[in-house]
Amino acid sequence: WLEQFRRIESANEQLRGQLKKSTARLLGDCPPIRELRTQLAKVGATDVTTLILGESGTGKEVASNLVHELSTRSAGPFVAVNCAAFSESLLESELFGHEKGAFTGADSRRIGQFERASGGTIFLDEVGEMSLSCQSKLLRLLEGMPFQRLGGSESIQTDVRIVAATNRNLDEMVRQRFFREDLWYRLRVVELHMPPLRERSDDIISLAQYFLEKLTVEMGASHRQFSDASIDLMLNYNWPGNVRELRNAVERGIVLCTEDEIM
Numbered sequence: 001w002l003e004q005f006r007r008i009e010s011a012n013e014q015l016r017g018q019l020k021k022s023t024a025r026l027l028g029d030c031p032p033i034r035e036l037r038t039q040l041a042k043v044g045a046t047d048v049t050t051l052i053l054g055e056s057g058t059g060k061e062v063a064s065n066l067v068h069e070l071s072t073r074s075a076g077p078f079v080a081v082n083c084a085a086f087s088e089s090l091l092e093s094e095l096f097g098h099e100k101g102a103f104t105g106a107d108s109r110r111i112g113q114f115e116r117a118s119g120g121t122i123f124l125d126e127v128g129e130m131s132l133s134c135q136s137k138l139l140r141l142l143e144g145m146p147f148q149r150l151g152g153s154e155s156i157q158t159d160v161r162i163v164a165a166t167n168r169n170l171d172e173m174v175r176q177r178f179f180r181e182d183l184w185y186r187l188r189v190v191e192l193h194m195p196p197l198r199e200r201s202d203d204i205i206s207l208a209q210y211f212l213e214k215l216t217v218e219m220g221a222s223h224r225q226f227s228d229a230s231i232d233l234m235l236n237y238n239w240p241g242n243v244r245e246l247r248n249a250v251e252r253g254i255v256l257c258t259e260d261e262i263m
Helices: 003-022 031-044 060-069 088-096 131-140 170-175 181-187 199-221 227-234 242-256
Strands: 050-053 080-081 123-127 159-164 188-193
Touching: 003 080, 031 188, 050 060, 060 080, 060 159, 080 131, 080 159, 080 170, 088 131, 199 227, 199 242, 227 242
Parallel strands: 050 159, 050 188, 080 123, 123 159
Antiparallel strands: none
């Protein structure tokens, strides 16, 4: 159990490091992306709780990072937590911390991510995977109430902005009582929608070209270019995995192509 906790925490530290290094660029110039940039600029200038909705791979992490970088909290920490990676008890410990002896293997006090993010922004990725018990604690925090670490009695107050994201249909989850309605309303003070790549056909080739240039440098590969056939394929494919799938496809093309042209 403790080994699982450490493994998941290591993965989340890696995620936070990747997001911290990100330039937070929202690539593309299609109308939905231009509108989204305008919305992000407005949201970033405020301190409101924000809910980002969209399919997997559409760039919700990038958008959350932009919200932070455009805010008055940009000098503070940006902490990312993947809620889907934890069991109920482990997620509560990750978010709120625990005291020594709170559970088997808890051999020291651990500061939770809400404390670490004080003065900055916390990004709750896949918030739809959160248990009802953890949802209740999150709601109390959003309402300005103090919280306690697991196994502790000390009341802790934190000054943190919450940006949450999910690819789940929270409206349907509320109807089925898998997600608290009151928390849903508190999270969606501002609701942003990430457009899927299939609705951004004008951006597909420019995104692919950006990934091609970036990845060839990172991989130390020789110059590559797309063939006409590969461009036609990219434009006529549905991209269910969205921008993440496109990036992986370009990387695969760089690795597997035998000539300068990706077929």
